[in-house]
Amino acid sequence: MDNHAKKKDMTPLRNEIRALLPVKNTDPARTVELNECVSNLKTLLDDYTAAHQNYDALELRRLYYSYIADAAPLYIYRNSPFYYEAAINGGWFVNRPAAILKQYTAKFMQVHIPQEERDTYQARRSQRYILCCGFFTDEIHHIPPLQNILAHGFKYYHDKALAELEKCQDPVERDFLRTAAEGLEAVHRLQLRFASMAEAILAEEHLEPRQTKFMQMIANSARRCPWEPPQTFYEALNTLWFTREILALVDSLAAFALGRVDAFLIDFYEADLKAGRLTPDEAYDLLCRFLTVADCHYDGMSPVELYSDHELEIPITLGGCDEKGNPVFNDITRMVLKAHQELDIVFPKLHCRFDENSPHEYLATIAKMTCDTHCVFALFNDSHNIPALVDTGVPLEWARTYIGTGCWDGYVDSVTDVDTANYVSVARALEAAIYQDADLEKAANLHFHPLDDCPDFETLRDQFYEDFITFLRDQLRQYTEYGKYTPLYHPHPAYSVCINSCIENRRDVTAGGCDQKPRIITLAFTANVVDSLCAIKTICFDRKVISVRGLLDAVRRNWEGAEELRAQVLACPHWGDNTPLSNELMSFLFDSVHRDIKELKNDRGGPYLIAAWIYREFRFWGEKMRALPDGRHDGDYLSQGLVPSEFRNKEEITTCLNAIGSLDHRNIFASNCNMSFDSSTVTPEILEAVFRVFAAKGIHLLQPNCFSREELLDAQVHPERHQNLVIKICGFSARFVALSPEWQAEVLQRHQYKA
Numbered sequence: 067m068d069n070h071a072k073k074k075d076m077t078p079l080r081n082e083i084r085a086l087l088p089v090k091n092t093d094p095a096r097t098v099e100l101n102e103c104v105s106n107l108k109t110l111l112d113d114y115t116a117a118h119q120n121y122d123a124l125e126l127r128r129l130y131y132s133y134i135a136d137a138a139p140l141y142i143y144r145n146s147p148f149y150y151e152a153a154i155n156g157g158w159f160v161n162r163p164a165a166i167l168k169q170y171t172a173k174f175m176q177v178h179i180p181q182e183e184r185d186t187y188q189a190r191r192s193q194r195y196i197l198c199c200g201f202f203t204d205e206i207h208h209i210p211p212l213q214n215i216l217a218h219g220f221k222y223y224h225d226k227a228l229a230e231l232e233k234c235q236d237p238v239e240r241d242f243l244r245t246a247a248e249g250l251e252a253v254h255r256l257q258l259r260f261a262s263m264a265e266a267i268l269a270e271e272h273l274e275p276r277q278t279k280f281m282q283m284i285a286n287s288a289r290r291c292p293w294e295p296p297q298t299f300y301e302a303l304n305t306l307w308f309t310r311e312i313l314a315l316v317d318s319l320a321a322f323a324l325g326r327v328d329a330f331l332i333d334f335y336e337a338d339l340k341a342g343r344l345t346p347d348e349a350y351d352l353l354c355r356f357l358t359v360a361d362c363h364y365d366g367m368s369p370v371e372l373y374s375d376h377e378l379e380i381p382i383t384l385g386g387c388d389e390k391g392n393p394v395f396n397d398i399t400r401m402v403l404k405a406h407q408e409l410d411i412v413f414p415k416l417h418c419r420f421d422e423n424s425p426h427e428y429l430a431t432i433a434k435m436t437c438d439t440h441c442v443f444a445l446f447n448d449s450h451n452i453p454a455l456v457d458t459g460v461p462l463e464w465a466r467t468y469i470g471t472g473c474w475d476g477y478v479d480s481v482t483d484v485d486t487a488n489y490v491s492v493a494r495a496l497e498a499a500i501y502q503d504a505d506l507e508k509a510a511n512l513h514f515h516p517l518d519d520c521p522d523f524e525t526l527r528d529q530f531y532e533d534f535i536t537f538l539r540d541q542l543r544q545y546t547e548y549g550k551y552t553p554l555y556h557p558h559p560a561y562s563v564c565i566n567s568c569i570e571n572r573r574d575v576t577a578g579g580c581d582q583k584p585r586i587i588t589l590a591f592t593a594n595v596v597d598s599l600c601a602i603k604t605i606c607f608d609r610k611v612i613s614v615r616g617l618l619d620a621v622r623r624n625w626e627g628a629e630e631l632r633a634q635v636l637a638c639p640h641w642g643d644n645t646p647l648s649n650e651l652m653s654f655l656f657d658s659v660h661r662d663i664k665e666l667k668n669d670r671g672g673p674y675l676i677a678a679w680i681y682r683e684f685r686f687w688g689e690k691m692r693a694l695p696d697g698r699h700d701g702d703y704l705s706q707g708l709v710p711s712e713f714r715n716k717e718e719i720t721t722c723l724n725a726i727g728s729l730d731h732r733n734i735f736a737s738n739c740n741m742s743f744d745s746s747t748v749t750p751e752i753l754e755a756v757f758r759v760f761a762a763k764g765i766h767l768l769q770p771n772c773f774s775r776e777e778l779l780d781a782q783v784h785p786e787r788h789q790n791l792v793i794k795i796c797g798f799s800a801r802f803v804a805l806s807p808e809w810q811a812e813v814l815q816r817h818q819y820k821a
Contacts, residue, residue: 073408074351076358079145082742083362086141086153090375091364094161095153097598099139104163106131111170123171123555124245130167131245131316131560135252138163138315142263144273146355147280147300149260150307155363156321157206157314164318171555175201178551187508187544194687195494196541199487203549203576203669204585205556206320207379207486209471210309211564214480216302216330220564224250227563230572239572242559246569249560252316254293257308259286266780269400295539299334300346303327304357317561321473322361322379324414325479327353328398329388346397351717353398354405357382361411370795371806373682377798378413382471385428386419387447389463394419395428396762403431407440410790412799417470421448421507422761426754433753436772437745441794444474444738445768447761452573454735454766458584458673473797474679474738474767475586481566483575485549485668489683491656493591493704495534496598496690500618512537523603526614527654530599535662538587542666542674545585549669553577576670583672586735589659590680591687593641593705596651597696597714603647604638605631617695624693624700635697642710642717644725653729660733675735678708679767681796685812703812706796707738708765712817719743719756719819727763734766740796742771747821769794776800778814 088095107130114129115121141151154162170594176184179202199206214223231243250703265292267273273281287301292309296302314321338344370376384399406416412629432443448466455465460478468478475486499514500508507513514533520526553576562568562575573579606614611634620628639645641652656676662745663674688704696711698704705711708726715722719741726739727775739760743753753772760768770796781788785803793802793813802810 073391074354074405076354076409077660079143079355079358080362082143083359084147084365086151086262087155087363088159089365090368091155091158091378092372092374095159096165097139097153100153100161100163103137103139104161104166106137107163107166111166115170118148123167123174123332123553123557124148124241124559126167126170127557128245129250131248131252132162134163134316135255138256140256140259142260142264142281142284144267144269144277144280146359146664147283147352148304148307148356148359148701149284149519149640150266150304150311152311154311154315155378156310157319162315164315166710167318168556174554175548175551178554179548183544183548185509186511188513190541193506193510194496194690195491195510195512195537196334197487197489197683198545202545203552204485204487205552207472207475208314208319208321208483208558208561209323209469209479210313210321210325210476211480211561212248212306212323212325212330212469213467214566215292215295215309215565216305217295219292220250220253221293222295223564223569224254225568230569231342234572236572242557242574243563244568246559246563249316250563252486253312253560256312256316257288257293261285264288278624279291296334299331299338299349300352302331302334303352305774306330307356307359313561313564317558318556319558319561320379322381323469323479324380324382325469326383326386326394326467327402328384328396329386329467332394332396332398349398350401350405353401354727356407357402357411357414358409359403360414361409363413366412366801367804369806370804370809373686376800376804378714380413381415381417381444381472383417383419383446385424386446387466389466391466392423395425399428400431403435406442407435407438412442412792412801415444415798416442417444417446417468419446419448419451420757420761421674422758424758424761429754429757430750433750433757434502436753436770437748437750439745439771439773439777439791439793441792442799443468443770443794444797445757445760445770446476447764447766448472449761450731450764450766454732456734457581457732458675460582473681474769475736476767478582480564481580482584483562483565483580484583485585485670486776488545488586489588489590489680490538491590491683492534493594493691493694494687495537496530496595496694499533500532500621500694501692511540518618520614521609524638526602527599531655531658535659538659539663542587542663542668546667546669552669578670578672583668584675584735585668585670585672586675586677587663588677588679589656590683592652592678593711593714594694594698595708596648596655597638597640597711598694599651600639600641600648601695601697605634610742621693621695625697635695636714640696640710640714641705642715642722642725644717644721644728649725656733658728672738676733677735678737679797680704680707682740684796688763706740708734709739709741711818712815715817720759722819723756723759723763723765726765731764731766737766738769738797739765740769740771740794742773742818745772745774745777748772748819752821775814775818778810782810
């Protein structure tokens with residue numbers, strides 16, 4: 067590729083996509099056809115369920131497959147050769163057809179789950195103890211089986227399911243396999259419709275030469291791929307989008323991730339170059355169009371205000387190593403990084419795998435882009451992630467192929483389906499112990515002993531921990547006992563048979579059909595808890611400045627009249643300062659929870675694994691939480707992931723990394739570290755060095771920001787001057803000028819590490 071070639075202009079394609087898709091991710095798609103499809107589907111299901119009182123979820127799924135294959139509106143953009151669009155964004159848009167099915171099958175869950183257990187679950191959610199993206203199980207995060215479809219195509223799994231059906235006698239297993247095969251037939255019919263649409267466009271419309279070429283590419287390719295596996299770089303690229311979008315449409319998924327473009331597609335690229343089918347500049351043009359698609363699923367200048375604005379769950383993964391352990395850094399890596407900045411796009415998220423020995427050019431490019439305020443990266447440390455996956459039972463060669471999936475998750479596509487969005491607030495448990503409320507505890511079926519009269523610190527620490535772990539184990543009991551009914555109302559047969567082992571096991575992924583089935587439990591706001599315990603030990607037991615009751619009374623008054631005491635608290639050891647006390651308390655918390663849940667099995671028969679990441683709850687839950695002994699006032703933000711609290715942290719980056727690195731990360735499956743650097747002192751060279759130290763410490767994931775406070779302040783006054791200033795908010799990035807005033811204020815108060 068000529069690095070001095072004219073910048074690619076994606077404006078015609080952007081205009082086409084933006085005319086179809088929503089202004090905001092939380093809005094429905096702007097298409098009459100999709101709304102009609104959903105309305106007609108409801109009518110079909112109403113009529114069918116009225117006439118068939120004993121229907122089940124798989125029966126409705128087959129009815130849906132038959133309907134959606136012909137009725138789903140599909141779209142082809144004249145300025146793109148890719149065919150995948152069903153206006154659902156991988157199943158994340160609000161008016162997606164597949165979401166309708168659960169309205170007719172939810173009753174199956176209600177039959178099996180006692181009302182008091184449902185009430186307890188809802189009370190814990192409303193009281194901010196837990197967050198689960200579904201009903202006792204995470205229903206919305208699914209990894210497309212990209213590697214399997216790239217290697218074999220959908221037909222392979224369709225035929226394999228039918229062959230297994232011939233050998234199967236069990237009626238339940240036969241029902242699953244039959245339904246799965248019909249689902250994949252629907253995938254094929256949808257694919258062929260794209261070919262027919264492109265042929266009709268060529269026959270009926272006057273097109274520009276480039277548009278004619280694109281329609282011919284679709285017409286030719288969609289007759290065979292990805293029902294058959296891709297044969298070219300173009301077909302492989304399209305397979306990534308098609309697998310995410312069309313499988314999500316067919317099987318009621320909210321799918322995330324587009325896989326490892328550089329690792330998965332390099333062989334296609336090199337074969338095309340050798341055969342003369344493709345030039346580097348043509349490949350770059352394809353990649354630019356591939357990336358532009360993700361950035362146009364919403365209006366990037368729409369305000370970021372509420373909970374899921376601007377969250378698209380569309381990451382691609384770069385770098386890392388191949389299945390043999392060889393580094394992955396090639397021309398595709400370079401082109402994607404160049405295009406992402408040149409096109410000035412925010413999505414897809416760039417999930418970049420690395421370790422301390424990653425190529426200099428690779429990390430230097432990421433560091434330079436970050437220092438240029440193109441802060442779109444989540445950096446996954448292979449030194450942690452690959453061993454962590456192997457520890458769960460993933461074979462080493464497969465573990466080396468893992469992809470970045472949602473905000474900060476790293477899993478292996480095609481071998482696993484995860485349950486990943488399960489947050490548990492450790493800080494909320496501490497709040498409940500301080501602010502005793504019998505009515506709230508009764509509603510949530512919880513009890514936290516008061517801490518005021520504990521005779522020594524060890525008693526206080528252990529009492530709080532025992533109350534917390536009792537709650538956590540009971541919550542996991544609920545997840546295991548009632549999550550197992552998910553196959554009765556929300557199965558994914560077509561998706562499942564494309565995941566390894568589900569055909570052989572003859573079970574849906576929701577029923578534990580795949581061999582790798584972890585459930586991730588996030589311990590949220592641990593820094594606030596550790597800082598609070600540090601303060602109690604130091605102030606009340608070591609220095610004996612005041613009794614525990616006296617300190618907690620000041621906390622309960624929101625520190626009113628206790629400014630001097632709060633100042634002493636803020637001078638105590640805190641998480642991130644690398645003192646023995648804070649390091650030991652954080653280790654105690656994670657090591658103890660790991661020990662006390664490691665033998666538990668989740669609803670699919672896999673392990674519960676601990677994580678330390680957080681989405682926007684650090685703000686929205688913090689605004690509802692009362693003061694804590696760490697010095698927080700009522701409503702102050704909570705800590706993010708595994709990093710120190712923003713309002714406490716004054717440490718240098720080395721001190722902070724040493725503290726985080728002191729933990730036994732074998733006991734923490736995953737975490738996120740959202741860190742901001744001062745661009746007036748931090749250079750790309752320094753940032754690259756930070757990346758390598760981070761990797762050497764064995765920590766999971768870094769999300770770097772780099773900006774100057776002065777630039778942010780100027781952007782508030784003159785937004786027109788700073789349109790391309792992109793900030794990592796939590797698991798996603800956004801243009802700073804699109805943030806609401808409240809979110810801009812949050813970014814401005816973040817601690818910045820200096821050189």
